[in-house]
Amino acid sequence: MLLNKITEQSSHYDNLEKLSVAEQLTAMNKEDQGVPLAVEKIIPEITAFVEEALVRMKKGGRLFYLGAGTSGRLGILDASECPPTFGVEQGLVVGLIAGGDTAIRIAVENAEDNRDLGWEELEKHDVNSNDIIVGIAASGTTPYVLGAVEKANVAGNLTAGITCNPDSPLSKIAQHTMAAIVGPEFVTGSTRLKSGTAQKLILNMISTSLMIGLGKVEGNKMVDMQLSNAKLVIRGAKMVAEQCGIDFEEAKALLLKYGSVRKAVLGYGNT
Missing domain, CATH: 3.40.50.10490 (Glucose-6-phosphate isomerase like protein; domain 1)
Structure with missing residues (x-):
């Protein structure tokens, strides 16, 4: 049927x-x-x-x-x-x-x-x-x-x-x-x-x-997102700046050095 x-x-x-x-x-x-x-x-x-x-x-x-x-x-x-x-x-x-x-x-x-x-x-x-x-x-x-x-x-x-x-x-x-x-x-x-x-x-x-x-989000942020274009680099840098209390350019430099928001925040915390 x-x-x-x-x-x-x-x-x-x-x-x-x-x-x-x-x-x-x-x-x-x-x-x-x-x-x-x-x-x-x-x-x-x-x-x-x-x-x-x-x-x-x-x-x-x-x-x-x-x-x-x-x-x-x-x-x-x-x-x-x-x-x-x-x-x-x-x-x-x-x-x-x-x-x-x-x-x-x-x-x-x-x-x-x-x-x-x-x-x-x-x-x-x-x-x-x-x-x-x-x-x-x-x-x-x-x-x-x-x-x-x-x-x-x-x-x-x-x-x-x-x-x-x-x-x-x-x-x-x-x-x-x-x-x-x-x-x-x-x-x-x-x-x-x-x-x-x-x-x-x-x-x-x-x-x-x-x-x-699985731990891929912290707070409300995509802390492991891939930095595959300029828009995402800017988004990630803003996240790092907010999390670490630093200016955008410093945050962007950290992000590009470490490759992810999560690693950049950890890297900053260890400096």
Whole structure:
């Protein structure tokens, strides 16, 4: 029996092509306002997952995201931003998408329908029992995701599912389910809209909380961020200046000498 997917239900709006641009945007914005409220309802579920995931990451575990289409791209986005933002090594957070890197920009037909492919890609990363596997699927039915989560369960991994349909197959097999029920999309079935926004919010929450738990934030500052451009050097120098009570130029010199806000503050304290 086919799942009655909320994400595939008809939009609350019709004759979209007859609406003015302002009416279209106003309606989309009205729909979007419910997304953070839907995420708020599942904070207990997100909390339970992050607390358990943090234990594993402190033991050397890695965080893997798997998804197809928009869901896969969002996982890759979140994973790719962790090294520059928090100074963690490449590979601590990994995003995998059905169809491989090509699918980040161009749809790869049928890749998401392969139930074995997700786990095969995980095996290439030498997944071990400390690693955490998060399947992302707005529908909760993507075979690429389901197959990987099923095999991860058998292998002893911590698993989670991020979806926007209740009682989906993903919700039933993942050890932790984070189902943000945002309702029908403005354009029927276009889960790059509200569902994608909800997934992005949840991924932000997961990775940020984990990085705080791993000591990558002090106070409210990204003390290990990579100094990869002029903007970030200026931001870092301001942090050092504030923390050490010194002027900007001295702080910038310290930052460039030591390579991170954390090391610059420690270096100043030892002089």
